[in-house]
Amino acid sequence: MTDDTMSFGVERPPRRRTPSGRVSMAMVASRAGVSGQTVSRVVNGSPRVDPETRRRVELAMGELGYRPHRAARALRTGRSQTIGLVVTTLATVGNSRMLQATAEAAAERGYALTLVTAADGVASAFERLAEQEVDGAIVLNEASAQVPAAARPPGLRLVVVDAAAGDDFTAVHSDHAGGAAAATAHLLALGHPTVHHLAGPADSFAASERERGWRRSLADAGAPVPEPVRGDWSAEAGYAAAPEFAAATAVFCANDQMALGLLRALAESGRRVPDDVAVIGFDDVPDAANYRPPLTTIRQDFAALAHRAVDALVAEIEGERPASGASVVPTALIPRDSA
Template structure:
């Protein structure tokens, strides 16, 4: 995804600043065999540490073997107590977005979720539902995409047909972009008829029409803390466990407003 690319760029920059080179081993298809093969190749290379950006259910399902001296940090995932984890505050960012829409006066918030296999998508969906429940609101049926603008467009056609839909929280900005197009084509004005919030704050978010209200993720800070984590483990020759959450913030632009009085 776009977020993973930006995290990788930050990791490479931070590592170079510390005098280390980065070897990238992409997993073309996220299967157990591919993951096992990638970790086997890492064991053959002269690497000091590994930063993993991967859906962690595969890590749990695969018997991974790495030399004991190699330290591991997992980015944007949930490795339980097996590894150090650096992640964006997915739940906090989602709750802030949903709460903002409810505070504007919307009776509920629909959710355009990411793919089922994504842990980030699941965290955001869980937090969306929890925030609505705590506010005493009924959660509408979840609509799912695959992170792409095309899937956001297809889901947007479905959401545009829901006349009681006045607010949508999209799990990323690319799907929000497709959603905006679908709403426009179906004659649903944003934000007059439907308010839209995304997640990521990609560089183009402010150039959407209208400019997109979204949750800002600090990908550079995630990458920096990943490198910081593995270097700390290397220097102390000891593995660490636990999760570091990088804060998010809501960036309010023109795609959100109070619901139109009917």
């Protein structure tokens, strides 16, 4: 069997390209033994193709090196097959991980990704995306708080990550409150009389939800609710906040980076973790298992979060009715040595 023969037992014609050097859709159809319309449906992600036929077409595409012509497809479908991603910064671990996960999820759905920063505000970012004729946009984390008040170009479909559900956009977020409640309950179960909280910025949806879950868990246990100490997500903020927890035996940090700074400050002051004070973070960053001690934390599933956001946006782009309310991605407690 030669390279130009498939395992179906049917000999296929040799690979021939168009005069321009491109592999045509007709060539893929001939290779897969299907019609050109079927290839078109596969290229455009239509559900009207059975799995076995789709597999044959995709195999033929791979063998021939077929790449859909984005401009031609845009003319056929009226879509650019591009989605925008709006961020305020990539300096935070959560945003950088979401960028990577969203790019991968978009590619899996056949969409390109255009990144814009909201340095001049979300409304300006929306205008730039509209000029690039994207099919829709995803707004991440800190930028999400600006969405309700921001002017938006007509017809720009929108999914907002880390926001409450809106009337004119789809919301997706991790179960921040549930994760925070689980972290707090875990510390209380270890015998701590209460749990102190190193919170995130006051204008952050994620930080507010994590604080809400922390408060709920303490209230359910009838434990005192200390005044939270507020940080800015950075390790430096965690380090600087350490004196505020001089009397604490347990601290729930709103993210792993602040927990890292707190761990360093506690070590420098001679307080042992977890013997003198237990610490739990949130996010489960890749390095969390290598903190000293390895950090007990709440894991966010960034890949699942990105796929939910991309799937929701693509569904709306392709004419499906968006689900009402917010889509919530579960979180999980990851026990290690810090608590």
